[in-house]
Amino acid sequence: MKYYLRSSHDRWEVEIQERADGEYRVVETGGEHEAHFADVDRQGQYLLRLGSRTYAVSIDEHDATHLMVTIAGESFQLRAFDERERAARKVAGGGRPRTEVVRASMPGVVVELRCAPGDNLAPGQAALVLEAMKMQNEIAATHGGVVREILIEAGQAVAAGQPLLRLDVPPADESPAG
Amino acid sequence: MKYYLRSSHDRWEVEIQERADGEYRVVETGGEHEAHFADVDRQGQYLLRLGSRTYAVSIDEHDATHLMVTIAGESFQLRAFDERERAARKVAGGGRPRTEVVRASMPGVVVELRCAPGDNLAPGQAALVLEAMKMQNEIAATHGGVVREILIEAGQAVAAGQPLLRLDVPPADESPAG
Amino acid sequence: MSAPFQKLLIANRGEIAVRIQRTCRELGIATVAVHSSADRHALHVRLADEAYEIGGPAPADSYLRGERILDVARRSGAEAIHPGFGFLAENPAFARAVEESGLVFVGPPAHAMEVMGDKIASRRAMQAAGVPVVPGGTAPVADAAAAAITAAEFGYPVMLKASAGGGGKGMRVVHAAREMDAAFRTGSGEAESAFGDGRMYVEKYLAEPHHIEVQVLADAHGRTMHLGERECSIQRRHQKLIEECPSPTITDAQRQEVGEVAVRAAAAVGYRSAGTVEFLYSQGAFYFLEMNTRIQVEHPVTEEVYGVDLIEWMLRIAAGEELDLPEGMKPRGHAIEVRLNAEDPENNFMPVTGTLRNLRLPGGPGIRIDAAIYSGMEVTPHYDSMLGKLVARGRDRDQARRRLERALAELHLGGVTTSAGLALELLRSDEFVRGEYDTGLLERFRSADAGAAGSALERVAAIAAALHRHHAGKRRGLAALAADPRRSPWAEAGRQAGMRGNGGPRE
């Protein structure tokens, strides 16, 4: 089986052949490894051995393809696809969306709007200010683009995940993170 | 619902009326309480509130009726029966068995036999010596009685739980621990 | 050793409530917890002797309701109330109400709180006591235009601050006149929302200063002393992330000097209890910034290095005991603390919510964990994002830093994004290793570095992710052969009961 991994700035292809329960042969750009991989506590702690190197790995699943992998205190946000999922994504036109919906990352109150329909927001540029946990938090667009629609008003309370605005994302080369 | 609890030296009857999810009225010899009881982590940690007193309770189940309850570092081995189970036990003739099977509490090697068929062992008296974890451990009968049968030989390796000898327990008043 | 009180109410939650409970249990003091409906199963409730629910999840409905808390104190027979930090800790009206109820407030006198709680009043009091302050206005400015006029006097950059402020709320750096409008609006709005007081004032902005604060203790018998300083220059959004004791920046003579200034500052307002005098240190000079009239988040680094229990001293002082620590205590070894916040450093430190799981906590020599977390705990938007603190001590700064680095590598908190990974990177940065950093470190570090990018471990993480997908896919494949397609909550409960109960009654 082959898997396709992406971080915000890099990508890997990893081929896995299962030799025995928990024993694998792993082939990736960096080389081939005899690997052992085991779920040690059913809570998210894993042992990974590559050759003789060992790693205490913590894995937290956001969903099946979004994983946070932590090794020795360093955390990596990764997306992981199998061949079927990758094919499905290709058909859907690659990773970069044509529109971006900016959502509330947590419940709060919109205390300031910093854009209007038609404004062009750069990637990472603050679109509005959300007050939550007693802090004023700037909410930014990830891809940026032209503001098509603003879905809330200043002063409005919003729930976590609630859509706040919709942008038209300009076409570009496929970004590594999809 | 009424429950019957026993430790090695005491017994309690506890009646539980459910008021709302997690909220109970508890009636026992020591009085009546408004109680809140909640499983906080699905791993064995519970909150118990009796009136305004709160307790961080750890519960480990050996099986449905054998519980180890730990509060503030003090552990209590308890047996807990509901009404149906208690009735079944009464029919079965009370807690005290007519025969006792002494078992190996862990894997090891029998290095010495200290009794022979026909011997009368007192409760707690060592019947044999089992070597395990590099220690010589005396294995004793709980209830004691006359040795009817010895099921192993000195020098033999035994598995955890393996029956070692069988005793005829003399009749007696029902002991609190059953 | 006798207990200063028989029963104490702790008007707080989370790790500071548990921290106070620990000292109480050690001293034989029974504890009364109060909690919101969201905290019904929290660790501070479970570890208390008694607990009372006082309202809904929002702080205004529970932890800020002084009247209800006083009522619980009376009903439960508590003799004293410890407010922890945040919530009612620096509210003079609450402190007065406690004392007027005939109970003991474990903290400073209300008057000291009032003076120090007002930026402008405290600046005036300090100037009168001969304590150096940051150059700046001493009165609130009416609006952005007035602020711009004052700013022009000192020259940009200036710092806009909330008159009622603390914890960085409402604070804004303004680099030029054209930024003043937006900064005043959001800063004042934040202050209004946090303190119910949107007044702002202007101070000279010291470029990349050090944040150095002095721990003081004062008893009711006229003795005020200090327990050295803490360096807290690593901040994000004007909130501290890493703190250490002693400061790697100042000399023994400067420690003595700033300690004496802090004692003078505390004595000037008739201080009693534990408190912290914060200074900016820039080009060899200390400037009074504010006094925090409470126990502080980062108090453990002082405890580790001076061998004292500050919570115990707060309780003893509140009970009228004399502060009998020796004069001129010296720091012994070094301690560094990292705050573990549920927040996303990649997203401007936005607080995040979630359910804690997959916890792996470090141990071994020199490691202290102050937290109130457990697997299954909900991190909600109602409260501060700090989950706990990881503290390392060592014979010297190098050992403390290496131990903390080692412990962060062992630590894992799953279910939420935290600041732990960033803290580890900071500890490894050249500036931190050399002990030559100031409040600009975090920003410089982040603009120079794209986080863990380029780490040799990333490739290993990718392999682990692939193996995890493979593993999970295999489990799902097996499951498809046998599993029940229904996924109702009842069926779920049944499965769990079956797994835990070992299949039902058995004898």
Place this chain on the structure above:
Amino acid sequence: MSAPFQKLLIANRGEIAVRIQRTCRELGIATVAVHSSADRHALHVRLADEAYEIGGPAPADSYLRGERILDVARRSGAEAIHPGFGFLAENPAFARAVEESGLVFVGPPAHAMEVMGDKIASRRAMQAAGVPVVPGGTAPVADAAAAAITAAEFGYPVMLKASAGGGGKGMRVVHAAREMDAAFRTGSGEAESAFGDGRMYVEKYLAEPHHIEVQVLADAHGRTMHLGERECSIQRRHQKLIEECPSPTITDAQRQEVGEVAVRAAAAVGYRSAGTVEFLYSQGAFYFLEMNTRIQVEHPVTEEVYGVDLIEWMLRIAAGEELDLPEGMKPRGHAIEVRLNAEDPENNFMPVTGTLRNLRLPGGPGIRIDAAIYSGMEVTPHYDSMLGKLVARGRDRDQARRRLERALAELHLGGVTTSAGLALELLRSDEFVRGEYDTGLLERFRSADAGAAGSALERVAAIAAALHRHHAGKRRGLAALAADPRRSPWAEAGRQAGMRGNGGPRE
């Protein structure tokens, strides 16, 4: 500060392997783990940089296979081997084999081990060096009859000891001649099995003595020093359960005296590395008991009070560095350690096996946990029953004891019976609180007290048990309405995958 080695092989498992790894990580030394097939997922494997499986679960098939371990050291490029405690730690042949391979053995010279490892040879060496020893025979006795003759010389009670012994194995107290036969038989059998050497000798039995031991450090440049003593008088089955530093029994002058005797004892055998000289203390006099030529389980209490990392010193000394700790170091504060053993105090401390779950670990000021446990860990019969250690330090003995008591109340280790509850009772006993106890405490305490019987919490536990049954019954009742009756392992795996994977691939 430079690292004494680049890469170290740790020839051990469990908490001591993790303890050594922690210091290595702090010093920048890469670690190589070896493990049995039973320990494939153990924490010491996961936290290592490299790991090699060396055989089956039984120690004789893995952790005792010196040749295989040496082979791994060569293959991995490790420069040195730390043996931990137990297994090969006091095996002179292994130490020699390591040195002959051109690697460094992190421990004493083989000759010192040999002398101290033989009870009779060490008694002779100590007598020659003017170190007082317990009155007794200096040659092994042929059989029970010969033992009885020697015993008659000193008068009963006497102590039968294994000539090759250590850790209480083979040791028997004999109160009268009629007990000699059985005691000799089981003691010699135990010694034969533990050490491959069943020889026994006889010593005068000191009634209820104190077990006091001195930590020594010696470098390769002729310096030998001591770091005070530990009181280890609370023992079960001749194995220590609670240890503290300093001893509450002896005076400063006695500390100095016994420390100097210990230095003399170590120097007499050309000692190098960390080691412990054990004494019995009875009626004002110290008697040499044995020297443990390794790091000891209870080393953390010394580390906490003297502020040193003993593992680091073992590594530095092994690398040839000079011991540059100051002369005459004084204890600062107090530390107490409780061993957390998987054993049943109600059943003569029999080791127990099981799967660890439901872990709740304490934190807060003054608490240190040295362990290698995790939820889901199998406690097998193959290895020592010690899961880890809980250590508290305080400014004085009273604070350390209160902190440890508080931490034990927070601790929970589920899935196996442990010694933690008994330790808590002992800490609360009058004798321990007063610091007036000897090796007879545990036995006196247990015969006077029926464990937790009569605790006010037992009734609360019974109510919790009833509510738990009710809760479980309700879940089962709900489950019966909806659950799938099949309970195959595949269906189980499917349920878990379903719960964890959030219902399959999604984008």
